[in-house]
Amino acid sequence: MTLNYIVFAASALLFGGSAVVALAWAMRKGQLENFQRGATSIFDADEPIGRVTDSFPGQKPKPAGGATKRS
Amino acid sequence: MSDTRREKSSSPASPAPRGGKAIGRASDRGGSVERPIDPERAARRRFRVDESTRVPVLTFFTGGAFWLLAGSILALLASIKLHTPEFLDGASWLTFGRVRPAHLNTMIYGWASPTGIGVILWLTARLAKAELRFPRLLVAAAVVWNVAVLWGTIGILRGEGTSIEWIEFPPYVPPLLVLAFSIVALSVATTFHDRGEAHVYVSQWYIFGAIFWFPWLYTVVELLMVYRPMAGSPQASVNWWFAHNVLGLWLTPIGLATIYYLIPKVLGRPVHSYYLSIVGFWSLALFYNWAGAHHLIGGPVPAWLVTVSIVASMMMLIPVGTVAINHHFTMVGRFAILKYSPTLRFIVFGAMSYTAVSVQGSFQSLRDWNEVTHFTHYTIAHAHLGVYSFFTMTMFGALYYIMPRLTRWEWASARLIRVHFWGTAGGMAIYWIGLTWGGVLQGAAMNDPKVPFLDIVKMMIPYLWSRSLAGVLMTTGHVAFAALFTMNMLHLGKRRYEPTLLDDPREYARLIASPPAWEETPAS
C-alpha cells in the first residue's frame, strides 16, 4: 500500500515537474517572444499568408511559368 | 482555385509572396530564425516531409477506421439493450455489461487513440519541417497496437475485463499498448530533435503534453489498479484521476493541436492571438490535472479533494476561453468557407463543441448541479459531446486534410462527404438533446423519494430510443466515411485534379479570390 502511495506521489511530482522544466526551457530559448513570427511559422514561403490554401495537393492542372510545385 | 495557384507559381522566385509583407517586417524586428526564402524549395521540402509520414500514418488511420465501425456496432448494441433488454439476450458475450466496455475501449483505444497518433506523427513532422524518424518501427507499433486492441476486445467480450472503467482491457493487453506507445514517443522526440524550424508552435506543445504524459499515466494506473490493486476509496480516486486525464491530457491536447494547426493552415491566416494560445496551453497544463475528482462528487472521497477539483474545473474556463476567442476570431470574416471545405467544416464543428463541452463541464462540476445530473444519461450526453462532437469530428476534419496529401488521391465523392457530415452532426445533435433532456428529468425524479424507481426506468425509454436513432444516423455517417476512406486508399473512382468541395467550386474560387480587408491588417 505505501508503495502505491509513493508511486502516486512520484507521478504527480513528475507531471508538475516536467511542465515546469518545459516552461523554463521555453523561456530560456526565447520561445515566448516574438509571437507574430511564431504564429506564422506554420506557413512556408510558397503559401502566401492571406490566401486560402486548402487546395488539392499534387498535380497542377495547368502549370504556369514552368514551376512544378507538388504540395 | 486554379487562379490562386497560377498566380502563386507565376512568380516562383519572388521572396515575399503576396500578403506576406507584414510578416517580413515582423521577423526583421526580432526574429532570429531564417525562413527558407525560395518558395520552390519550401514546397519540395513539405512534399518530402509528407512522404516520410505516409506509410506509418496511413497504417494508424486504417486501424482507426476499422475500429470506428466495430465500435459503432457495439455502440448500437449497447444503446438498443437499454430500451429493449430482450434484444439478443441469448449469448453471454453480448450482454450489456460486456458490450458497453467493449464499446468504450474499442472507441477510445481502437479509434480515437490510433487516429490521434497518426495525426500527431504527421503534425510533428510538418511542424518540425523534418522527415519523420523510424517509419518502419512505427508500422510495427501500429500492428502491435491493433493486435492488442483486438485481443483486449475479445477478452472483454469473453468476460475477462477488469471491470474498472476506462481500463477494462484484461491484464495481458496493457504492456503491448505501452510498448507501441513508447515507439511513438521515441519517434516524436527524435523528429522534433531534427527540426528545421526553430520556433516551437503551440500545437507542438500540446503534442508533447499528450505524448509524454499519457504512457506514464497509463503505466501508473495499470500498476496501481490492476497489477498491485489499491483498495477502498483511493482506488476510485486513482481511477478517475486517470480517466479524467485520458480526456484532458491525451484526447484534448491532440484535438486542440489539430485545430490550432488546421484552421490557420486552411484559411492561410495566422491564429488571431498567438499570445492567448500560449496562455491557454500553460493554464491547461496547470489546472487540468487537479480536476479529476470532479467525477466523484458526492462519492466516498475526502471533501477537500472534491472541492479542489471543483475549483480547478472552474479555473478551466480560462484556457477554454482563450481557445474559444482565438478560434472564433481566426474564423471571423471567413465563415462562408464552411460551406465548401470539408476539412474546415468538421474542424470548426469540433472547435465549437470543445467550448460547449467544457463550459458544460465546468458548471456540472458544481455540487448543486451534479447532485441532479450525476448517475444520469445527462453525463453520457456530456461524454459524447466531448469524445464525439469535439474529438471525433476534429479527427474527421484532420483526415480530410491529411489523407489526400499522403495517398496523392482526392476524395472520391462530395455527396458521400455530405452524408458523413450530416449523419454525424445531426446524429450528435439528437444524441445530446435527447439524453440531456432525459437526464435532467431522470435526475430530478431520482432525487424525489416519492417516485418509484421503476417509473423512472419506464420514463426514460423514449429518450433512450432517441439515442438509438441518433446512433443509426451516426453509424450511417461512419459507413459513408469508411467507403470514402477505402476508395481513397485504393485510388478508386475518377481521378480528380481539383479539391473535392461540398458546394459549387466556381463560387468557391470567386470567394477565396477576393480576400477581405483583414488581410491587410496583421494579427496582433
Ligand code: HEM
Ligand atoms: C473544462 C472542461 C471540462 C470539465 C470541467 C468537465 C467536467 C466533467 C465532469 C464534472 C464530469 C463528471 C460528470 C458526472 O459523472 O457527474 C465529466 C464527465 C465526462 N467528461 Fe467532461 N469536462 C470537461 C471537458 C471534457 C472534454 C473536452 C471531454 C472529451 C474530450 C470530456 C469528456 C467527458 C467524459 C467522456 C465524461 C464521462 C466519463 C465517464 O463517466 O466515463 N469532458 N466531465
Ligand code: HEM
Ligand atoms: C455511433 C455512435 C455512438 C453511439 C450510438 C454510442 C452509444 C453509447 C452508449 C449506448 C453508451 C453507454 C451509455 C450508458 O452506459 O448509459 C456509450 C458510452 C460511451 N461511449 Fe459511445 N457511442 C457512440 C460513439 C462513440 C465514440 C465515437 C466514442 C469515442 C471516441 C464513444 C465513447 C464513449 C464513452 C467514453 C462512453 C462512456 C461514457 C460514460 O461513462 O460517461 N462513443 N456510448
